[in-house]
Amino acid sequence: MTQIVLDAKRPLTIEEAYALSRQTLKITLSSDENFKTYIQKGADFLSHHFDKEGAIYGVTTGYGDNCDRAVPLDLVEDLPLNLSRFHGCGLGDYLTLSQTRMVLAIRLSTLCHGYSGVSFNLLKRLELLLDHDILPVIPSEGSVGASGDLTPLSYVAAVIMGERDVWYKGTKRSTAEVYAELGIPNYKMRPKEPLAIMNGTAVMTALAVEAFKRAEYLSRLTMRLTALTSLAIKGNPHHFNEDLFATKPHPGQMQAAAMIRLDLRQAPSSFPEGRLQDRYSTRCAPHIIGVLEDMLPVFRNMIEIEMNSANDNPLIYNEQILHGGHFYGGHIAFAMDSLKNLVANLADLLDRQMAVLVDPKFNNGLPANLCGIKGDRLSINHGLKALQIGASAWTAEALKQTMPASVFSRSTESHNQDKVSMGTIAARDALRVSQLTEQVAAAQLISTLQALRLREQEGSLSLDNYPSEIQSFLTGVAQYAPFIGEDQPLDDCLRNLISAIQTRQFPLYGVGE
Numbered sequence: 001m002t003q004i005v006l007d008a009k010r011p012l013t014i015e016e017a018y019a020l021s022r023q024t025l026k027i028t029l030s031s032d033e034n035f036k037t038y039i040q041k042g043a044d045f046l047s048h049h050f051d052k053e054g055a056i057y058g059v060t061t062g063y064g065d066n067c068d069r070a071v072p073l074d075l076v077e078d079l080p081l082n083l084s085r086f087h088g089c090g091l092g093d094y095l096t097l098s099q100t101r102m103v104l105a106i107r108l109s110t111l112c113h114g115y116s117g118v119s120f121n122l123l124k125r126l127e128l129l130l131d132h133d134i135l136p137v138i139p140s141e142g143s144v145g146a147s148g149d150l151t152p153l154s155y156v157a158a159v160i161m162g163e164r165d166v167w168y169k170g171t172k173r174s175t176a177e178v179y180a181e182l183g184i185p186n187y188k189m190r191p192k193e194p195l196a197i198m199n200g201t202a203v204m205t206a207l208a209v210e211a212f213k214r215a216e217y218l219s220r221l222t223m224r225l226t227a228l229t230s231l232a233i234k235g236n237p238h239h240f241n242e243d244l245f246a247t248k249p250h251p252g253q254m255q256a257a258a259m260i261r262l263d264l265r266q267a268p269s270s271f272p273e274g275r276l277q278d279r280y281s282t283r284c285a286p287h288i289i290g291v292l293e294d295m296l297p298v299f300r301n302m303i304e305i306e307m308n309s310a311n312d313n314p315l316i317y318n319e320q321i322l323h324g325g326h327f328y329g330g331h332i333a334f335a336m337d338s339l340k341n342l343v344a345n346l347a348d349l350l351d352r353q354m355a356v357l358v359d360p361k362f363n364n365g366l367p368a369n370l371c372g373i374k375g376d377r378l379s380i381n382h383g384l385k386a387l388q389i390g391a392s393a394w395t396a397e398a399l400k401q402t403m404p405a406s407v408f409s410r411s412t413e414s415h416n417q418d419k420v421s422m423g424t425i426a427a428r429d430a431l432r433v434s435q436l437t438e439q440v441a442a443a444q445l446i447s448t449l450q451a452l453r454l455r456e457q458e459g460s461l462s463l464d465n466y467p468s469e470i471q472s473f474l475t476g477v478a479q480y481a482p483f484i485g486e487d488q489p490l491d492d493c494l495r496n497l498i499s500a501i502q503t504r505q506f507p508l509y510g511v512g513e
Helices: 014-021 033-053 073-086 097-111 120-131 150-160 175-182 193-198 202-232 242-246 251-263 285-307 330-358 375-380 385-400 423-458 468-478 491-502
Strands: 002-006 025-029 091-094 139-141 165-168 171-174 315-317 320-322
Touching (some): 014 025, 025 097, 033 120, 033 315, 073 150, 073 193, 120 150, 120 193, 139 150, 139 423, 202 251, 202 330, 202 423, 202 491, 242 251, 385 423, 423 468
Antiparallel strands (some): 315 320
16 A cells, blocks of 8 residues: 655645545654654644633633633633534534545644644544544534534544544444554543644545546546547547647647547548537537536645645644634635536536437437337337436436535524535535436446447447547446347446446546546
8 A cells, every 4th residue: 555644744635635535545644753843832832822821712712602701720621522522413424434534634634734733642643543444423414614614523523532433344333432442542632622623624625525536537438428429420520620629729628629539530530421510519528528627727726725724723823823714615615616517517418418319310320219129129118218317317406406505605603603615515515416427427328338339230330440448448338238129227237337437447548546
């Protein structure tokens, strides 16, 4: 397993966080004494300031709107546990194991910058959880995205202190039981440390990392499916001409056209019965995919800055206690609201391509619904009719989810949190749109493979003449999608294809496992 070493200057990339979530990468803390001293300096400064001034937000005061409520000195040590407990009200589906690993890694990365006033021992506890794959059970709902992901991250803080539940070796168990089994003592939080764990954006950022990686793959898959659709309908490959795209040089658009052109390099230059101009779902595909391709670097920058920044409150900088709002997830909210819009457009594009493929009015001689049966039994077989209906349903739901979450800010917590980001909701929406788009892509994989098999049967195309990448791709898809003659249920086929998409079983233009 590849290993990276985190310190105050080592940034974490999207690819590293994603690899860690899949357990192909291990993160360890630097053992350099200067790094340890640097981290400890912030914790010691807080202790000194407390001894000198006697009042620190979140240490000797209540939280949020209760910041003017003094905490007696004999109760200061109890405050961290209470903070985690009263936030234990999350609902919804639990984060997946891979998402939870990313949450821990991202929170560790942000705390390594040394601005949060935590001890080196707290960083070591996060490292221990990752190293032993002891993963807090984190509900996905309950965060408004400022002050960060308080409620979901309270489950991390609670587990550090030995409370609530964890996933361990595939089983949900009490933290206390797992700690006792492994001989791990409960961690006693120093003042400010639970706030440093909870008052940040690690959950929304972890979900954003996953949404980004899924969008990146879906973009490339849509390029490949566009090329296959063009082949299947005997489309005009000159729609992707290099000189044509030089006249409108959006980089992502040019990249999409180049990838499609690469797949079509051995396609017939023209079909006598083909259209001079294909419908927009084929002809304009680079223009649709290209917007996402152009925005992915922008989203990457936002996500990677967030995952490598101090984002709790207050922060310690140059022996100052600075009160601010770095827990606000506005950049993640915007990135995810934008990303889900662009990914939903891929679903819409693929759905329209499939509609052309199954319709004999538009598919250039293919049978209705791509039915693979001839003769008398054709009357009782309906091919991919219902699959296309399903794709339309999934597309409609994806498009419905594109309403920006960030514009639904609600004043909450006694109007202290009177403007919030909704970044976590936006990230969850983006993942839902990704799921729906993957479902549409799976349907279109079945459709394009069926259409090309039918073209082979009629003798107008031969698999042997396709580029090697296309042959390899179709062979991989064919493992999951049989030729459809007699009508048959396709739900298992779809689920297997969706899983193959999500695990990147089909390498695409350099993107894959």
